[in-house]
Amino acid sequence: MSSHTAAALIVELKLNQDYHDLFNQWHTFEHIPQRMSINGFTDSSRFYCPARKQYLCLYSLADPAVLTGPDYLSLQQRPVSEAETSLAGSMILKKRRVADEIFHCGDGLGAQAVFIEFYLSPGQQDFITRLVNDVLPSLYHQKKFCSCSVYCHKEEGKKKYSILIYYSYDSSLQHDSINELSSVFDIETMHYFSIDIYSLQYSISQSQS
Numbered sequence: 226m227s228s229h230t231a232a233a234l235i236v237e238l239k240l241n242q243d244y245h246d247l248f249n250q251w252h253t254f255e256h257i258p259q260r261m262s263i264n265g266f267t268d269s270s271r272f273y274c275p276a277r278k279q280y281l282c283l284y285s286l287a288d289p290a291v292l293t294g295p296d297y298l299s300l301q302q303r304p305v306s307e308a309e310t311s312l313a314g315s316m317i318l319k320k321r322r323v324a325d326e327i328f329h330c331g332d333g334l335g336a337q338a339v340f341i342e343f344y345l346s347p348g349q350q351d352f353i354t355r356l357v358n359d360v361l362p363s364l365y366h367q368k369k370f371c372s373c374s375v376y377c378h379k380e381e382g383k384k385k386y387s388i389l390i391y392y393s394y395d396s397s398l399q400h401d402s403i404n405e406l407s408s409v410f411d412i413e414t415m416h417y418f419s420i421d422i423y424s425l426q427y428s429i430s431q432s433q434s
Contacts, residue, residue: 230267230285232325233376234292235387239279241315248316251308252282253427259300260284261429265291268430272338272423279319281340281423283389289323324376324387328357330365331372334428335391339403342387343418353386360406361388391425 240248249271257269268285291297345352353375361373371391377384403420 324378328375
């Protein structure tokens, strides 16, 4: 995992039943290698949330302009594989967005990740300053998680924030930090709030590809 990236392509999707094995093979051995062959893709990871039966795919980018560059756009002209053809009707795209990484701490991946999303009202912007300057660094120095990134993107004219926190197998640390984060969030004042626990299925960095 790289220590810092400029942005990330974040994709959430679901699958029709019985296609999970095929999807995992295609995503690991075909889809991700194609992306990682493009200069500017620095890391790729896939997570699965059993509670939502949903995948989270995150592609770290050195520059979001990569997604409008000729190398990336040329992928649309490539021959479609048999596996991708079989999956075409089974993948249900839930969300796709490009977000700026505004904070990162730690270095390493954990077996699980917590993914939090929320909006803030105009009067709550100080919350982000406190989150990235105090709350998350404090939790990291207490060794409550392996690493953490905070992302921001525009959605319907409003800033939407995402937090991805990696944990080891120690569920007690995960429980402690989730409780502490939950106490920081005044959920009733959030325009939107969600928190989900994902298992890391696969990850590769540019240095490994």
